[in-house]
Amino acid sequence: MDSRRADRIATTVFWAVGLITLGILLFIILEIFGRGLITALSPSFFAGKPEAREAGGGIWPMIASSVYLAVLTMLISLPIAVGAAIYLAEFSREGRLNRFIRFCLDSLSTLPSIVFGIFGMTIFVIKFRWSYCLLAGACTLALLTLPILLRSTEESLRQVPLTYREASMSLGASRWTTVRKVVMPTAMPGIISGTILPVGRIMGEAAAIIYTTGLFVRTIPKSPFDPAAPLAGYIWYAQTEAMVPDYRRIVNGGAAMLLILVFLINFAARRLAKYYSKRKSLGG
Amino acid sequence: MSDNVDSYKMRVENLSMYYENFKALEDISLDFHREHITALIGPSGCGKSTLIRCLNRMNDIIEGSRVEGGITLDGVNIYDPGYDVISLRRRVGMVFQRPNPFPKSIYENVAYGPRLAGIKDREKLDSIVEESLKKAALWDEVKKNLRESGQRLSGGQQQRLCIARVIAVQPEVILFDEPCSAIDPISTQKIEDLMAELKKNYTIVIVTHNMQQAARVSDYTAFMLVQEQGEAGRIVEFGDTDTIFTKPSDKRTENYITGRFG
Numbered sequence: 001m002d003s004r005r006a007d008r009i010a011t012t013v014f015w016a017v018g019l020i021t022l023g024i025l026l027f028i029i030l031e032i033f034g035r036g037l038i039t040a041l042s043p044s045f046f047a048g049k050p051e052a053r054e055a056g057g058g059i060w061p062m063i064a065s066s067v068y069l070a071v072l073t074m075l076i077s078l079p080i081a082v083g084a085a086i087y088l089a090e091f092s093r094e095g096r097l098n099r100f101i102r103f104c105l106d107s108l109s110t111l112p113s114i115v116f117g118i119f120g121m122t123i124f125v126i127k128f129r130w131s132y133c134l135l136a137g138a139c140t141l142a143l144l145t146l147p148i149l150l151r152s153t154e155e156s157l158r159q160v161p162l163t164y165r166e167a168s169m170s171l172g173a174s175r176w177t178t179v180r181k182v183v184m185p186t187a188m189p190g191i192i193s194g195t196i197l198p199v200g201r202i203m204g205e206a207a208a209i210i211y212t213t214g215l216f217v218r219t220i221p222k223s224p225f226d227p228a229a230p231l232a233g234y235i236w237y238a239q240t241e242a243m244v245p246d247y248r249r250i251v252n253g254g255a256a257m258l259l260i261l262v263f264l265i266n267f268a269a270r271r272l273a274k275y276y277s278k279r280k281s282l283g284g
Numbered sequence: 285m286s287d288n289v290d291s292y293k294m295r296v297e298n299l300s301m302y303y304e305n306f307k308a309l310e311d312i313s314l315d316f317h318r319e320h321i322t323a324l325i326g327p328s329g330c331g332k333s334t335l336i337r338c339l340n341r342m343n344d345i346i347e348g349s350r351v352e353g354g355i356t357l358d359g360v361n362i363y364d365p366g367y368d369v370i371s372l373r374r375r376v377g378m379v380f381q382r383p384n385p386f387p388k389s390i391y392e393n394v395a396y397g398p399r400l401a402g403i404k405d406r407e408k409l410d411s412i413v414e415e416s417l418k419k420a421a422l423w424d425e426v427k428k429n430l431r432e433s434g435q436r437l438s439g440g441q442q443q444r445l446c447i448a449r450v451i452a453v454q455p456e457v458i459l460f461d462e463p464c465s466a467i468d469p470i471s472t473q474k475i476e477d478l479m480a481e482l483k484k485n486y487t488i489v490i491v492t493h494n495m496q497q498a499a500r501v502s503d504y505t506a507f508m509l510v511q512e513q514g515e516a517g518r519i520v521e522f523g524d525t526d527t528i529f530t531k532p533s534d535k536r537t538e539n540y541i542t543g544r545f546g
Contacts, residue, residue, distance in 0.1 A: 013453060032317065093347055094347075094378075149452070161384070163380060163382060163384035164384060164386060164387075165345075166342065166345070166380065166384070167380065167384045167385075167446070167449075168386070168396070169342070169345065169371065169373065170340060170342060170373055170377065170378040170380075170450075171396060171397040171449065171450070171453055172370045172371070172373045172374040172397065172401070172453060173370075173400050174370060177400065181396070182386055185387075186386075186387055186426075234524055
């Protein structure tokens with residue numbers, strides 16, 4: 001077989017595989033939107049309060065719970081992840097401690113989320129006597145997202161060219177000053193884009209929050225110690241436990257809403273990352 | 285060549301340098317004259333960049349690097365335990381092989397060093413930035429767009445920006461590590477002219493691949509060589525540039541500068 005033909009076949013195969021991926025994604029999106037978009041976009045649904053027994057309940061407190069949960073989780077997880085990533089990428093020397101930390105992170109990232117859920121319940125809900133609340137869920141999810149967030153942050157830091165660090169240090173900056181003034185600002189867009197995946201994970205997580213935040217609330221949580229009902233958990237609850245007659249509508253509409261939320265967050269994070277890199281090239 | 289010790293800004297004394305167990309430099313002794321240009325030449329891998337990076341202790345960044353022997357700056361050994369590396373790097377500035385401006389504005393690139401030194405006063409910073417860019421022969425080209433990114437400049441302009449960034453710290457010695465290897469001939473010319481101007485006030489060390497460049501710009505030249513593959517780099521010959529290029533005393537120097545190897 002001549003190489004030109006091989007090339008053409010390879011191109012076709014890769015093109016087809018790419019198309020299949022796109023097809024699967026489109027199918028899922030269309031399927032979910034097809035079932036739930038009309039419900040999701042009706043104000044009485046997304047802005048309304050849920051009902052315990054009657055039909056016609058909304059999901060507003062659930063949307064708020066999800067958003068609060070994501071924000072609170074990031075507030076806990078991001079500083080730890082960034083700090084640890086700075087240590088691993090900028091200060092640590094390859095050695096036993098370093099390898100041990102990486103081993104722990106890898107183990108952490110392969111744990112099933114239900115294990116995190118049970119752990120979170122045992123520690124935060126029961127031992128700390130927080131009961132079911134936003135903070136218990138956020139702490140649990142912070143543990144769950146830490147490895148992903150740390151990896152992506154570390155990757156962003158490592159992508160900052162060594163020559164920037166050299167330049168900074170050759171001008172009399174210490175390692176820490178170099179990290180603060182040159183490495184971090186340069187890595188910022190990457191760090192922000194790196195939060196997209198974990199935030200998506202938080203939004204979609206049900207197993208880890210079932211036993212930590214709660215599953216049903218009628219009002220928006222007002223403090224981190226209030227019970228909450230993130231959307232993904234509520235969808236699971238509506239499908240399996242709820243006593244409302246129109247649970248199918250809630251599940252379909254909730255799924256569509258969840259997808260919209262994730263898209264919005266994705267979009268916002270990209271805009272933010274772009275804004276940062278633009279400001280950087282303008283010389284902030 | 286004056287033998288007055290005071291005419292030496294920096295002296296390298298019996299320096300050997302290791303990366304882990306690999307010996308990169310062996311028994312280097314070399315003097316750098318005040319307000320003169322010294323060139324380090326030699327084939328790739330002869331240790332000339334390693335040597336120049338010992339002069340501001342940039343090799344400290346690399347894990348497992350260590351030195352034996354010493355280097356003095358105005359008579360004080362910079363490898364003494366407790367020697368302040370930060371102040372050393374302020375006094376001994378460095379321009380790198382590839383232009384490496386920060387992803388910041390032209391202004392912020394130049395103001396970086398002075399800001400590190402704690403200068404916050406806007407007017408003072410403005411005047412340092414202007415002064416440094418003028419000394420680096422870049423002011424006229426960039427004075428209208430100081431707020432633009434330093435990375436939008438051409439390669440040659442970026443390198444002059446890096447020179448301005450070094451000048452802004454007011455060093456005493458400037459190290460150039462193959463400063464022209466990544467830029468075009470016209471920019472190279474500008475940078476060579478600039479070096480001739482700078483040596484009035486600074487002690488300059490330049491590593492270069494380009495023998496013509498060494499001959500054009502330097503007052504003193506050291507020729508370095510790795511004798512056998514895997515051995516450490518050594519100085520073969522060191523003297524004033526005219527002598528090295530017209531009547532070298534070592535056969536290997538002659539072979540190198542006449543282009544028989546390297």
